Amino acid sequence: MRVLFSSTSGSGHFNPLVPFIDACAARGDDVLVVAPPKLEPLLAAREQPYRIGGEPPETELVPLMMRVLGLPADEGVSLMTREVFGRLCTTAMLPTLEELCREWRPDLVLHEMYELASVVAAEHHGVPHAQVAVSAAQFAESTDELLRPVLDSYGAGIAERLRASPYLTRLPTSLDPSPYAVTRRYHQPPAPDALPDWWHSSEDPLVYVTLGTEVGGMPNASALYRTVLASVSELPARVLLTTGPLTEVSDFGAIPRNVHVEKWVPQADVLGSASLVLCHGGSGTVYGALAAGVPLVCVPLFADQPTNAGLVTGAGAGLTVTADAPGQETAGFGPDGVARLRSAVERVLKEPSYRASAARLAAEMSATPTAGELLGSLGAVPAPGLR
Structure with a gap:
């Protein structure tokens, strides 16, 4: 079987595809991964063949992204979805994906939900397709109508057939009910290694x-990190901070004695030992924490993060601390930001109900099929997205 995988830029969009790529490779399928140039270092470090597609011109993309970051959250999501994912990224990736669907002839296209050029190409060439969720279903549904005009400009009914295609998600039913008729849930079994003893036993x-990995490029990143570090500086806890590649740790000032800083650590290794995750509410982090039964304190910033934080709070698996005041020095959290963050962390650490709720979700998630098991059933799904 030939399986074509496609992703937009960003590890948060690519990582949900990884268990399916690995499962296909393990069972002997021919695998080809297509992504924009920014993902090439990540793809080059893997064993599977890949092709690099196009990317939007910087002269168009940079001004758009600056507008997105300056807008209220809902307006920013709308602009990002329509203009970046819908128009620019689809236009840039489509020539490569049309060529591959025409000449390589995959039996199945598996795409992360915001890589849409592969859907257009698959529809043009009669190739079955399925989408892998990178966000909660309620967030995905909110962006569907924004993408409909873009997709249907390439062919009548494409948007509707995308919505009817199999929707593969890692989030459990009780946390994230799905409006998609053909929803299939899966999990990725963690395989943690021990962390180094950075805190001397x-x-x-x-x-x-x-x-996450993108916050370091934001204008107020250093102020945000300083607020977060101050909130955990006096806790009777070991703290591991990972910053991603875009962040200059020297801008944080003095690092508290209980805090160890790394650019990156395998998430599974940390979550295997963690008592709490303090994060931005990104989908990958939320999924990983809940799958490990670890409660969260979420500090949502943009995109789907407010939705994810609301799901965590609603399930009793953590708390949300939201920005309520502008300002570079407080990163939008006002003068009481440190106190509010510290209070939330202390409460989640102290009250066992949060960990119990996270453990309940972890048990529900682990009862779903693995990605490999799910792949075996896709061919039997009676949906327009699969022939």
């Missing part, structure tokens, strides 16, 4: 702090 609880 301390037995204090471990708090994992991550704001």
Whole structure:
């Protein structure tokens, strides 16, 4: 079987595809991965063949992204969805994906939900397709109508057939009910290794702090990190902060004694030992924490993060601390930002109900098929997205 995988830029969009890529490779399928140039270092480090597609011109993309970051969250999501994912990225990737669907002739296209050129190409060439969720279903549904005019400009009914195609998600039913008729849930079994002993045999609880890989490029990133670090500086806890490649740690000022900083650590290794995750509410981090039964304190910033944080809070698996005041020095959290963050972290660490709720979700998630098991059933799904 030939399986074509496609992703937009960003590890948060590519990573949900990885368990399916690995499962296809393990069972002997011919695999080809297509992504924009920014993902080439990540793809080159893997064993599967890949092709690099096009990317939007910087002269158009950069001004758009600056507008997105300056808008209220809902307006920013709307502009990002329509203009970046819908128009620019689809236009840039489409020639490569049309060529591959025409000449390589995959039996199945598996795409992350915001890589749309592969859907257009698959529809043009009669190739079955399925979408892998990178966000909660309620967030995905909110962007469907924004993408409909873009997709249907390439052929009548494409948007409707995309919505009817199999929707593969890692989030459990009780947390994230799905409006998609052909929803299939899966999980990725964690395989954690032990963390290095950065805290000299301390037995204090471990708090994992991550704001993802993109926050370092934001104008107020340093102020945000300083606020977060101040909130955990006096806790009787070990704190691991991962910053991603875009962040200059020297801008944070003095690092608290209980905090260890790394650019990157395998998430599964941290979550295997963590008592709490303090994060931005990104989908990958939320999924990983809940799959490991670890409660969260979410500090949502943009995109789908407010939705994810709301799901966590609603399920009783954590708390949300939201920005309520502008300002570079407080990163939008006002003068009481440090106190509010610290209070939330202390509460989640202290009250066992949060961990119990996270554990309940972890059990529900682990009862779903693995990605490999799910792949075996896709051919039997009676949906327009599969022939």
